[in-house]
Amino acid sequence: MEYLLPAIYYDYTDVIYKEENNEVTSWATILRPFSPAVFMAIAGSAGSFFILYVSAMALLRKTHKVRNEPKTVTDVLWFTISSLVKQGSTVKSSSQSIRVLVSSWMLFTVIIIAVYTANLTAVFSVRPVVKQFSSLGQLLDNPKYKIGVLHGSILTMILKNSSHPDYRRAWNKILKDSKDDPDVFTTNETKHVQKVIGGYYAFIRNDAGLRIFTRENCGLQRLGLSLVWQPVCLGVPKRSTLNVEFAETMKRLETSGIFNYWWNVHISQLKHITCPSRQRSVSSSITLDDIKSGFVLLGAGIGAAVLSLFIEILWNTIRRKCKIHRKIL
Known part of the structure; x- marks a missing residue:
């Protein structure tokens, strides 16, 4: 030839x-949906929520009126953990500040659990x-x-x-x-x-x-x-x-630009030839940038809860002083 x-x-x-x-598969597959930084951020958020909840309970110890509200530190700890594993809660606090804090935490956990569940599904379904x-x-x-x-x-x-x-x-x-x-x-x-x-x-x-x-x-x-x-x-x-005749024909086709035109058409047709399965998104670890809105909402909720707590403490202090003043009179 x-x-x-x-x-x-x-x-x-x-x-x-x-x-x-x-x-390579391992027991750590269930940890793949989130990057280590996200797990650390979630742990830090849970710890902050726990400390704020316990602090609010200590400051408002005498105002508990609802039966199913956490009364001890252990109750708050288990509530924090259970909310992260998609367990429902019937906490009804008598304190407005605790209500705001719990609401922001529950909204945060809904976002985190939804993102984790979706990405974990992708881990097992997309190879x-x-x-x-x-x-x-x-x-x-x-x-x-x-x-x-x-x-x-x-x-x-x-x-x-x-x-x-x-x-x-x-x-x-x-x-x-x-x-x-x-x-x-x-x-x-x-x-x-x-x-x-x-x-x-x-x-x-x-x-x-x-x-x-x-x-x-x-x-x-x-x-x-x-x-x-x-x-x-x-x-x-x-x-x-026919070698000579074929060679002459090839030169004429190249000179006329037909080869270049055919090549451009050929390349444009092959450019997007890709196996459909390769167009699927491959699962990757979720980073903080992907779910930063959840942390922003949690931060805003915590800020509102702290502000509400201070207002509530101030209001209770003023009421006690007023009662004492009335008794004196």
Whole structure:
């Protein structure tokens, strides 16, 4: 086979292989929805709420009138913990300041629990894409994998004649694998893709072709590295009598700009070829910036509760002094 210049277009060469689920699972999976900073912030908020609630109870100890209001520090502690694990509450305080404080805390817990539950669902339902290999060298170092290429393609000549160490290793591995499995050199692309789907097999091909394969088979992963910049040329049999005519036609097509136009159309069609499953959002840890509004609401509620507490203490003090003054009179 002979390849005629000028080339129709130039394209990168990449590698596809089957995805393997190498995600490490552990007991800490339930902690993944939130980043450590968020857990620390929630713990700090719970501690602040607990201290403020207990302080308010101590200052307003004589004004308790409702039965189901927490009376002890232990009651407040369990109320704080239970509210964080989505347990309902029937706390009805006789103090306006405590009502404001509890209301802001319950609103905060609703936001935190909703965000945590949604992201935990995503953790178990959306599988992160874990790339096994970051370079051709890593792929070649794995003895389980075989590598295939289209026999007679320009890529075989590039790998065979390249001075790049990884390309030479890839070519030598293909030659070695061909002794046990001649299909690594098959010219049937479907066979290569089927072997890739079967596992422990990689297929080297130009990027445009691989985009189509990964679109049709969502379980395939691209290496994501531009191995070589190869020309895509018209191939004709060796010593063909039409070589000269074909070469002249190719030059005219390039001069007329038809190749450039076709290439731009081709690229625009391939640009958005992506497996639909890869368009799903992969779950990631929630940061403080994502739920800062919940902390703002809690802070505002705590501020209002503290202000209400001071007003209530001041009002009770004034009432006691008035009562004492009346008794004296």
